[in-house]
Amino acid sequence: MSATTATAVPRTEAAIGPWRLRWRRFRRHRAGMASLVVLLLLALFCLAAIPMQHVLGMDPDATDLLARFDPPSAEHWLGTDEAGRDELIRLMVGGQMSLLVGLLATAVGGIFGLVVGVFAGYFGGRVDALLMRFTDGMIALPLLPLLIVLGAVDLTKLGFSSEFARSGAAGFWRIVIIIAIVDWTAIARLVRAATLSIKERDFVRAARASGAGPLYVMPTHILPNVATPIIVAFTLTVGRVILFESVLSFLGFGIVPPTPSWGNMLNNAQELVTTAPALAVYPGLLIFVTVIAVNFLGDGLQHAFDPRSER
Amino acid sequence: MSAPLLEVRGLRVGFPRAGGLRHVVAGIDYALSPGRTLGVVGESGCGKSMTALALMGLVPPPGRAEGSIRFDGRELIGQSAAEWRALRGNRIAMVFQEPMTALNPVMPVGAQIAEVQVLHKHLGWKEAGENAVAMLEAVGINSPRERARAYPHQLSGGMRQRAMIAMALACEPALLVADEPTTALDVTIQAQILDLMLELQDRIGMAIQFISHNLAVVSEIAHEIIVMYAGRIVERAPADALFANPRHPYTQGLIATLPDPEQRVARLPVIPGGVPDLDAGARGCRFADRCALADAGCRAAEPPAEEIAPGHFAACFKAAA
Secondary structure (H helix, E strand, O other): OHHHHHHOOOOOHHOOOOHHHHHHHHHHHHHHHHHHHHHHHHHHHHHOOOHHHHOOOOOOOOOHHHHOOOOOOOOOOOOOOOOOOEEHHHHHHHHHHHHHHHHHHHHHHHHHHHHHHHHHHHHHHHHHHHHHHHHHHHHOOOHHHHHHHHHHHHHHHHHHHHHHOHHHHHHHHHHHHEEEHOHHHHHHHHHHHHHHHHHOOHHHHHHHOOOOOHHHHHHHHHHHHHHHEEEEEHHHHHHHHHHHHHHHHHHHOOOOOOOOOOHHHHHHHHHOOOOOOOHHHHHHHHHHHHHHHHHHHHHHHHHHHHHOOOO | OOOEEEEEEEEEEEEEEOOOOEEEEEEEEEEEEOOOEEEEEOOOOOHHHHHHHHOOOOOOOOOOEEEEEEOOEOOOOOOOOHHHHHEOOOOOOEOOOOOOOOOOOOOOHHHHHHHHHHHHOOOOOOHHHHHHHHHHOOOOOOOHHHHHOOOOOHHHHHHHHHHHHHHHHHOOOOOOEEEEEOOOOHHHHHHHHHHHHHHHHHHHEEEEEEEEOHHHHHHHHHOEEEEEOOOEEEEEEEEEHHHHHHOOOOOOOOOOHOOOOOOOOOOOOOOOOOOOOOOHHHOOOOHHHOOOOOOOHHHHHOOEEEEEEOEEEOOOOOOOO
């Protein structure tokens, strides 16, 4: 018996923690690794705007009405937009906003949805009924009026100082929270469904028979086993959120122009698509690359979290 | 025999249904002393596993356990969730039927064994992990250090069941409930696992409640056997007495169905019929419909358990004859 199974255990796994193992499985996933590199490069590209603004004195908001729609040149590498602003620096600054909003709003909303879903699924009964009716209620709310109301909330009435309410940080957090509020429901329902099926498995009963309480079973035995659908949902959400932010900008309470974001740049360019198609192509391409990279990254993460994927 | 470790009196497990409760365990009594093994046999659906879950306080809602379970001088029925958790895995442990599904597929085996000590003995993961390696060695797994880091899918069925046993015994429980622990294993592994359980019983001195539908397996390990049918205990006797002198027609039927390798037969014997709907047997003997000896008296009243020989009980009007 032991002779045949001895070979089944990779010797190299000795003395390695679960996170090191996951990292190693992730590294073997080519598309995942490539995506990670792409995302890091994108982040670097966006962060490079900071030295360019401060050292080279480039201003993403500086207009030059004599140089509208300029083609690429030595001065403006990607040309200029409809107000004569440098397209490259705007893409870089806008990317900071878009990536941060995309990741943060997904994380905040996703974690909230995750907690709601796993509690509803694991406890069932009244807890489930209560949490899921709340979720259904959120889904039933009409999106646009809700966004307009949330966008119009006066922060000073909530006890924040008026300087903070007018600052860029407040606008940024406001949009992160608005997106999180409307975007957690899908993940909550997904996690609940996955939890329902996992909690009936024998190993959950075995863990309970070992004396584990719900607050131990949920993070240790339920969540790692529902990681796959959750990761897929998270990665899809990141892409959607980046686009969603542009809708909010369009309504006037996202990242408000002139502050650029990929979303609002794409939105602006829509009106000009016949005169200056490149202005739509650049942010569109960057959003596209980001979403694709995040999806492949999710693929790689799934691979990393599944010990059965070991070859 | 010493004082009983476990004393079950009038245990009933009911599930609500239209117009009342449906009892899948309908009032059973038995006792178990330290270091002894009790075999529980019966067909699927006779309430064996529900009895085990009641002992663990894990009857799935909306089911409820009623009656009395006294363990080590304490009443278990009606105790709080926190009291149950302190007991489970620590003083009473359970081995499940399917080693394939009873281990978490994304957690190394050693961590799952260590977990029990982390939960009950408040050890750190490192120390508990070392103990887990020692446990794996104690249940006869070669190169336990590497195996502790393996995931369940990298182990064979027998090794997984050994790991499950290591997990159940991590806190040296006083009572081990084994729910068909060998059913999913092939025969040679089955024998190894039974030997292992007996050996560990000697070492730790725990009592075992061994549940199986396989009378042959139970006969190898149990001191005393209870035979369950439709939520009731129909016969309870020391293992050798049960085989030498089965008194209940159902027990006789079960023993008759054991294949005899000496004799080739065209058809294996069967007990005709199936376990009845649990409320159909509300009046009269639950086995009457499948029993060759049944008469009007059997259908009119449920036979009480009577002691027909010292330590040998049977619930049958025809047993005394």
